[in-house]
Amino acid sequence: xxxxxxxxxxxxxxxxxxxxSEETRNAALAKxxxxxxxxxxxxxxxxxxxxxxxxxxxxxxxxxxxxxFDENKLRDAIAGIRQMIGLEDPVGKVTxxxxxxxxxxxxxxxxxxxxxxxxxxxxxxxxxxxxxxCIKSGNCAILKGGKETARTxxxxxxxxxxxxxxxxxxxxxxxxxxLHNEIDELLKCQGDVDLLIPRGSNQFVQxxxxxxxxPVMGHAAGICHIYLDExxxxxxxxxxxxxxxxxxxxxxxAVETLLVNRKIAADALPVVLEALVxxxxxxxxxxxxxxxxxxLQAAGKLGGQKAGAGVDVTCQNAGESLIDAGxxxxxxxxxxxxxxxxxxxxxxxxxxxxxAEAADHVNKFGSHHTDCILTEDxxxxxxxxxxVDSAGVYRNCSTRFADGFRYGxxxxxxxxxxxxxxxxxxxxxxxxxxxxxxxGNGQLVGDYVSGKKQFHHRDF
Amino acid sequence: xxxxxxxxxxxxxxxxxxxxSEETRNAALAKxxxxxxxxxxxxxxxxxxxxxxxxxxxxxxxxxxxxxFDENKLRDAIAGIRQMIGLEDPVGKVTxxxxxxxxxxxxxxxxxxxxxxxxxxxxxxxxxxxxxxCIKSGNCAILKGGKETARTxxxxxxxxxxxxxxxxxxxxxxxxxxLHNEIDELLKCQGDVDLLIPRGSNQFVQxxxxxxxxPVMGHAAGICHIYLDExxxxxxxxxxxxxxxxxxxxxxxAVETLLVNRKIAADALPVVLEALVxxxxxxxxxxxxxxxxxxLQAAGKLGGQKAGAGVDVTCQNAGESLIDAGxxxxxxxxxxxxxxxxxxxxxxxxxxxxxAEAADHVNKFGSHHTDCILTEDxxxxxxxxxxVDSAGVYRNCSTRFADGFRYGxxxxxxxxxxxxxxxxxxxxxxxxxxxxxxxGNGQLVGDYVSGKKQFHHRDF
Numbered sequence: 001x002x003x004x005x006x007x008x009x010x011x012x013x014x015x016x017x018x019x020x021s022e023e024t025r026n027a028a029l030a031k032x033x034x035x036x037x038x039x040x041x042x043x044x045x046x047x048x049x050x051x052x053x054x055x056x057x058x059x060x061x062x063x064x065x066x067x068x069f070d071e072n073k074l075r076d077a078i079a080g081i082r083q084m085i086g087l088e089d090p091v092g093k094v095t096x097x098x099x100x101x102x103x104x105x106x107x108x109x110x111x112x113x114x115x116x117x118x119x120x121x122x123x124x125x126x127x128x129x130x131x132x133x134c135i136k137s138g139n140c141a142i143l144k145g146g147k148e149t150a151r152t153x154x155x156x157x158x159x160x161x162x163x164x165x166x167x168x169x170x171x172x173x174x175x176x177x178x179l180h181n182e183i184d185e186l187l188k189c190q191g192d193v194d195l196l197i198p199r200g201s202n203q204f205v206q207x208x209x210x211x212x213x214x215p216v217m218g219h220a221a222g223i224c225h226i227y228l229d230e231x232x233x234x235x236x237x238x239x240x241x242x243x244x245x246x247x248x249x250x251x252x253x254a255v256e257t258l259l260v261n262r263k264i265a266a267d268a269l270p271v272v273l274e275a276l277v278x279x280x281x282x283x284x285x286x287x288x289x290x291x292x293x294x295x296l297q298a299a300g301k302l303g304g305q306k307a308g309a310g311v312d313v314t315c316q317n318a319g320e321s322l323i324d325a326g327x328x329x330x331x332x333x334x335x336x337x338x339x340x341x342x343x344x345x346x347x348x349x350x351x352x353x354x355x356a357e358a359a360d361h362v363n364k365f366g367s368h369h370t371d372c373i374l375t376e377d378x379x380x381x382x383x384x385x386x387x388v389d390s391a392g393v394y395r396n397c398s399t400r401f402a403d404g405f406r407y408g409x410x411x412x413x414x415x416x417x418x419x420x421x422x423x424x425x426x427x428x429x430x431x432x433x434x435x436x437x438x439x440g441n442g443q444l445v446g447d448y449v450s451g452k453k454q455f456h457h458r459d460f
Numbered sequence: 461x462x463x464x465x466x467x468x469x470x471x472x473x474x475x476x477x478x479x480x481s482e483e484t485r486n487a488a489l490a491k492x493x494x495x496x497x498x499x500x501x502x503x504x505x506x507x508x509x510x511x512x513x514x515x516x517x518x519x520x521x522x523x524x525x526x527x528x529f530d531e532n533k534l535r536d537a538i539a540g541i542r543q544m545i546g547l548e549d550p551v552g553k554v555t556x557x558x559x560x561x562x563x564x565x566x567x568x569x570x571x572x573x574x575x576x577x578x579x580x581x582x583x584x585x586x587x588x589x590x591x592x593x594c595i596k597s598g599n600c601a602i603l604k605g606g607k608e609t610a611r612t613x614x615x616x617x618x619x620x621x622x623x624x625x626x627x628x629x630x631x632x633x634x635x636x637x638x639l640h641n642e643i644d645e646l647l648k649c650q651g652d653v654d655l656l657i658p659r660g661s662n663q664f665v666q667x668x669x670x671x672x673x674x675p676v677m678g679h680a681a682g683i684c685h686i687y688l689d690e691x692x693x694x695x696x697x698x699x700x701x702x703x704x705x706x707x708x709x710x711x712x713x714a715v716e717t718l719l720v721n722r723k724i725a726a727d728a729l730p731v732v733l734e735a736l737v738x739x740x741x742x743x744x745x746x747x748x749x750x751x752x753x754x755x756l757q758a759a760g761k762l763g764g765q766k767a768g769a770g771v772d773v774t775c776q777n778a779g780e781s782l783i784d785a786g787x788x789x790x791x792x793x794x795x796x797x798x799x800x801x802x803x804x805x806x807x808x809x810x811x812x813x814x815x816a817e818a819a820d821h822v823n824k825f826g827s828h829h830t831d832c833i834l835t836e837d838x839x840x841x842x843x844x845x846x847x848v849d850s851a852g853v854y855r856n857c858s859t860r861f862a863d864g865f866r867y868g869x870x871x872x873x874x875x876x877x878x879x880x881x882x883x884x885x886x887x888x889x890x891x892x893x894x895x896x897x898x899x900g901n902g903q904l905v906g907d908y909v910s911g912k913k914q915f916h917h918r919d920f
Contacts, residue, residue: 015823015847098868104857106867113879114849194879209673215880236902243904363475385897387475389574397564397900406908407566407896408558408917419573419654419893420675420881433879436867437845440857442696444703448866457868 003142003185006175007192010115010140013172018112018138020169022089028135028167029085033078035163036128039155040074046151047124054148062250067148069124077128084136084410090428091138097460100438101453107437112138114194116431117186118413119208121200122146127153129411131160131174137431140170142186142193144177146200154178187212197414197426202341217426219417221341221367222252224399227358227384229375230261234268236396237374238275243398244372246279250343252415253370253402257338257348259358265292265351270302276347277323283330284337285349290330292351303328338365355380359387366390368417370402370424391417391424463602463645466635467652470575470600473632478572478598480629482549488595488627489545493538495623496588499615500534506611507584514608522710527609529584537588544596544870550888551598557920560898561913567897572598574654576891577646578873579668581660582606587613589871591620591634597891600630602646602653604637614638647672657874657886662801677886679877681801681827682712684859687818687844688728689835690721696856697834698735703858704832706739710803712875713830713862717798717808719818725752725811730762736807737783743790744797745809750790752811763788798825815840819847826850828877830862830884851877851884 036043047069054064096108116139120126127145134141145153157176164173177186186193190213197217198208205220226241244255260268269292273283283293296302303325330349338348338361352358355373362371370392373384385393392402402425404412409427416422422430447453496503507529514524556568576599580586587605594601605613617636624633637646646653650673657677658668665680686701704715720728729752733743743753756762763785790809798808798821812818815833822831830852833844845853852862862885864872869887876882882890907913 012820012823015819015849018849019846100861100866100868104861213669215675215878217880233902239904240902243906247904247906247909359475360472363472386479389475389478390895392896392898394898395900397898397903398905400905401560401564401898401900401903402896406560406905406915408560408915418675420677423893424896433883435850436852436862436884438852438854438857438861440855440861442693442700443857443861444699444707445858445860445866446703446707449707455866455868 003177003182004189004192006172007115007142007186007189010142010172010175011192013170014112014114014140016170017140017173018091018114020138022091024168025089025135025138026085028164028169029081029132031163031167032128032132032135032160033081035159036074036078036156039159043069043074043152043155043159046155047149050149050151059148063122063148066121066123067152069149069152073125077125080129080411081132084132087136087410087428090136090432095434099458099460100455101443101448102456104438104440104443107439108434109437110432110434113431113433115140115142115192117142117144117189117193117196117214119144119183119186119196119198119200120146122148124149124152124156126199127156128160130413131157131164133411133413133428133431135164135169135173137428139431140173140175142175142177144183144186147180150178184211187214190214199414217416217418217422217430218414219252219367219369222254222343222369222415222417223257223339223341223365223367224253224255224369224402225257225259225358225362225366225371226255226399227259227352227355227362227371227373228261228264228268228272229355229358229373229377229380230263231377231380232261232264232268232374233376234271238271240372240374240396240398241272242275242279244400245276245281245347246345247398247400249345251400252341252343253399254343255347255372255399256340256342257350257365259350259352259361261358262351262353266296266301269293270296273302273328274323277327280345282346283328283349284333284346285330286351287332288351289349290332293328293330297325297328341367355383356387359384362388362390368419369415370394370399372397372399391415463637463642464649464652466632467575467602467646467649470602470632470635471652473630474572474574474600476630477600477633478551478574480598482551484628485549485595485598486545488624488629489541489592491623491627492588492592492595492620493541495619496534496538496616499619503529503534503612503615503619506615507609510609510611519608523582523608526581526583527612529609529612533585537585540589540871541592544592547596547870547888550596550892555894559918559920560915561903561908562916564898564900564903567899568894569897570892570894573891573893575600575602575652577602577604577649577653577656577674579604579643579646579656579658579660580606582608584609584612584616586659587616588620590873591617591624593871593873593888593891595624595629595633597888599891600633600635602635602637604643604646607640610638644671647674650674659874677876677878677882677890678874679712679827679829681799682714682803682829682875682877683717683799683801683825683827684713684715684829684862685717685719685818685822685826685831686715686859687719687812687815687822687831687833688721688724688732689815689818689833689837689840690723691837691840692721692724692728692834693836694728694731698731700832700834700856700858701732702735702739704860705736705741705807706805707858707860709805711860712801712803713859714803715807715832715859716800716802717810717825719810719812719821721818722811722813726756726761729753730756733762733788734783737787740805742806743788743809744793744806745790746811747792748811749809750792753788753790757785757788801827815843816847819844822848822850828879829875830854830859832857832859851875
């Protein structure tokens with residue numbers, strides 16, 4: 001397959017896809033549900049082959065878990081599509097209706113972006129979710145999934161594409177790209193592909209961003225922060241920190257850096273660190289933090305029986321002294337190391353003087369993804385929410401909430417840390433743009449330049 | 461000056477600029493009006509020096525006209541700022557307010573983009589307009605104007621910046637870059653500059669787009685089309701074509717290509733071409749058009765006394781035979797030449813079978829700027845407006861209306877032919893993005909993953 005030629009074909013089909021009625025697009029989604037249910041056994045068979053191949057290749061268990069497509073995952077995927085059918089049509093919304101002058105009417109109408117290339121990790125439900133989002137929003141899509149789910153992706157794509165075409169969508173509405181080297185061909189399709197959405201490792205996303213002239217939406221890094229303020233409620237805050245770091249450390253919205261107000265550090269660190277270490281989190285931090293931790297240990301305030309007692313840190317063994325004292329050793333890191341995304345059970349620690357220093361640190365070292373303040377002080381919270389320049393600014397809740405499903409968008413094609421177009425979790429609204437329609441009756445600009453006529457700009 | 465260092469300083473000031481109240485931003489605009497009025501004589505003096513230098517260098521008269529900053533232009537500039545003060549604040553608009561679950565509230569709030577670099581042509585009013593747009597929208601801006609207005613820009617920038625700081629905006633809210641080689645430094649400021657808006661020639665804008673990793677908003681080419689449909693009302697349509705081509709041919713929203721329905725070509729071309737040629741427009745076209753024009757001339761239907769009579773083509777000498785018959789010669793052009801922006805009194809001509817072929821041509825050779833159908837047929841119009849993939853799709857009016865002021869946006873920083881973020885004329889709304897604010901009370905994602913809690917997603 002020559003990707004360039006296929007992309008050009010798709011570009012020509014895009015206006016027809018964009019013109020498909022809401023009924024047709026929803027009918028396609030319903031047909032996808034139908035065909036997935038009818039072909040469940042064949043899908044599971046192909047998936048078992050992918051899983052077997054991964055096991056034979058000694059792929060890590062955590063990865064294999066993600067490759068598996070079982071009854072539960074199929075049920076969730078179908079529930080997701082069903083929810084999407086019920087969501088409001090993102091296409092054809094009139095967001096401005098203005099009479100510029102007598103009989104000269106301007107409308108701004110939402111329209112699909114056109115042709116979108118999505119490159120995603122080896123997760124079978126991703127193919128279904130992304131296809132559904134693109135169909136619902138009237139976009140044509142070129143899909144490239146991870147190679148570890150090649151057989152599952154192949155059967156899923158065939159079923160999804162067949163259902164879409166059977167419902168009346170253009171043949172070129174969806175295209176599957178299967179070979180890794182075809183990604184480089186895709187990157188050269190400017191003019192035909194309107195948008196690329198890469199998902200995966202930092203390096204991979206950065207590679208895409210550096211090697212194409214097509215606009216890219218997504219995030220290379222997810223360096224999320226929590227700032228534990230002087231006025232934080234520790235009983236409420238510690239579980240939030242633990243959730244944000246440990247609930248799923250491999251994802252972009254997990255916290256990487258904890259900033260602690262210096263005034264409460266000696267009291268707060270014992271509780272926080274016991275809870276984190278009990279979950280197996282490794283500590284890194286400034287020299288100041290490393291020294292403070294040593295002092296706290298020497299004073300029996302950290303790693304002892306009493307520390308953390310009475311605070312529900314949602315981890316069973318916090319407050320017990322079963323943990324090796326060495327687990328509290330803080331590996332000293334330099335300033336520039338704070339721009340590191342671990343996606344692992346490691347956390348960076350730093351003390352700051354106040355919320356202003358915290359916000360400055362986040363703006364300097366963060367990736368503008370999602371950052372949180374833990375505080376009972378309204379003024380400090382407002383300062384943080386206002387001054388931190390990130391897609392998500394949170395107060396008193398886990399950074400892990402940064403997700404299209406949790407925001408109620410039905411699903412997401414990715415999370416954007418760019419500032420243009422869509423920011424944060426990107427759902428249907430991020431997959432449309434708009435056009436201006438101007439309807440006249442022979443109006444000339446010359447008449448307005450000469451002063452013969454005047455605009456009156458009346459909004460309906 | 462080291463642009464990189466200044467941009468970094470500005471980046472740190474950007475959250476403070478973004479937090480400036482509407483009152484402060486409007487006060488800054490009011491103070492700019494005041495200082496411009498107080499210093500009018502000094503401004504005119506500097507401008508006279510620029511004009512003198514241009515005259516000494518034998519710069520073309522049309523260009524010199526644009527350089528001049530006189531009473532009228534100052535009055536218009538001030539009227540523009542006054543209008544902007546009255547416009548609704550684009551910052552702080554809540555566009556989504558949703559309770560994800562009990563006590564967990566998500567808001568999407570509009571915020572300034574941050575640091576914007578604008579590179580604009582030698583037009584003194586541009587500096588004032590762009591500064592005002594950025595101040596009103598809470599953005600910091602780096603400004604580089606054309607060298608032919610260097611002295612005017614310098615005094616204007618000093619006055620505008622002084623007024624903004626006096627009103628309470630941060631010292632780093634605006635920066636002027638004066639040397640041409642500093643543009644290349646600016647292009648390397650990714651991370652500190654959030655957006656570049658280049659204005660100027662195709663080649664210049666393309667150079668910017670090809671040489672930076674910073675997102676660029678704007679348009680390289682403005683290849684606008686008019687399709688004259690079978691059911692067009694000629695008396696209404698011919699003046700629209702003339703206005704779109706000749707009212708100001710040097711700008712991006714002037715029409716470059718006229719597509720004519722083959723069925724009416726023999727009747728319509730004489731009227732259309734007489735009107736265009738009378739305005740000095742040179743003709744290019746397909747071989748088919750060139751031959752048809754020869755036939756029409758031979759038959760006395762083109763260039764004779766009768767052609768165009770009775771149709772008001774808003775040009776005095778249409779219908780008269782004072783024009784040299786050679787002016788109707790159509791220079792034959794190839795397919796690929798249709799992707800040419802003339803920004804001059806030249807028009808490309810092609811016959812098409814129907815509206816579908818017209819839309820295909822526009823999508824293939826256009827620049828997705830602004831395209832128009834002239835027709836009384838609602839079905840043909842709807843097809844064109846739906847299928848043409850451009851920022852502006854028009855019916856029965858001049859493409860020259862594609863302009864922020866004419867759309868009622870107060871002013872524009874440029875016109876975008878990209879599909880992401882802002883499309884078409886870009887006013888205040890295109891200079892803001894949004895952030896999500898999530899306010900909780902200790903909520904953990906783990907509780908939702910385990911099923912202990914459920915989202916209810918209630919919009920306020």
